[in-house]
Amino acid sequence: MTDSDLDWLSLQAGDGQRVHVYRWLPERDPVAVVQIAHGMGEHAARYDWTARQLNAAGYAVYANDHRGHGRTAHPARLGWMGPDGWNRVVADAGDLTDFIAREHPGLPRVLLGHSMGAMLTQQYLYRYGTKLDAAVLSGSPGMAGRLQSWLSRAIATVERWRLGPESESAVMQKLLFGKSNDAFDAPGATGYEWLSRDAGQVAAYVADPQCGFVLRTGSLCDLFAGAAEAQHQENVLQIPPALPVYVFSGSDDPVHRQEKNLERLLAKYRRHLERVDYRSYPGGRHEMLNETNRDEVVQDLLAWLSAALSNPSGNPATASSPN
Incomplete structure (x- = not known):
């Protein structure tokens, strides 16, 4: 199945940008809605398998391709x-949640963000957290130390x-991902083995012309400013204190710097939020939803x-949803 076979719609943002949205609906009335925010250098159609597993459990799923x-x-x-693209990407996610609320009034809403999408979610939570009933972070880089954060922003600005x-910047490509595959290098390596132990998933990523790129320099500056x-x-x-948050990652994912x-x-979330759960998968890499144990995940x-x-x-969004 290709992305053109998937159900999709187009939403218009406040600045006129058309945002491509995929939609997966279960065969029965949904019990809740999961909104997926994908990572950098990929696209939402890659979450087709995950969406179908959620459908089988009764969840409707929506995921947009970011700007x-x-x-x-x-x-x-x-x-x-x-211009100001990262803030607009976060706002697009809020707009999609509003659309979901109109399409499925009264149903709980969950935002699941992977990698850069997890960074988006971390900003979304304090801007629009009252729109959600739960949030999930997959493959999150976490929160960088002050020196790491300052260096990334400074180099991107230069x-x-x-x-x-x-x-595009070869310097930023090397800074962000130049060492990601060091632990997994071997004869015949693609350079993307850090994503998953599943060679088929890695091969599909490498073959996908819409995967593997890094944000342009201006967009990276916006992203790093948002992360800070x-x-x-x-x-x-x-962030609403009652909002439950689930964080999961692979222990061998290079983006979180050995956790x-x-x-x-x-630590920051647990000082403020009532429920923050974390699961680490031994040997897992960056894309746990495309890993060899993805059924378990x-x-x-x-x-x-x-x-x-x-x-x-106890969930802020459902309590305030229109009847």
Whole structure:
């Protein structure tokens, strides 16, 4: 099945941008809705398998291609989100949640963000957290230390000045992912083995022309500014305290720096939120939903969702949804 075979719709953002949205509906009336925010250098159609597993458990699923990605992007400008693009990407996610609320009034709503989508979710939670009943972070980079955060922003700013905001940067490619595959290198390696132990999933990613790119310099600057903003204590305190959050990752995922950055995120969240659960999968890499044990990962996700959504009175979004 190709992405053109999937059910989709187009939403218009406030600035006129058309945002491509995929929709997977279960055969019976849904029990809740899961909104997926994909990562950098990929697209929402890659979550077809995950969406179908959620459908089988009774969940409706929606996922949009972010600006600069997939069918929302111009094919020649992958990685360019536009001026103030990252803030607009986060706002697009809020708009999609509003659309979901109109389509499925009264149903619990969950935002599941992977990698860059987890970074999006970390910002979404303090901007629009009252729209949700639960949130899930997959493959999150966590929260960087001050030096790491400052260096990333400084280098991206220099590259934007040197090349222009709409340009690709080999320096940023190397900075972000140059060492990601070091632990998995072997003869015949593609450079993307860090994503999954499943060679078929890695091969599909490598063969996909809409995968494997890094954001343009201007969009990276916006992203890093947003990531720093999400770490500010005053913003964390804006997240609804009763909102349950589930974080899962592979122990061998290079993006969280041996879980140090995840520990920083979990500590900040647990000081403010009533329920923050974490699961680490031994030997797992970056894309746990495309890993060799993805059936286990999805079953754990479904069990957590069932428990987290079993008490609607404690969930801010459902309580405020129109009848």
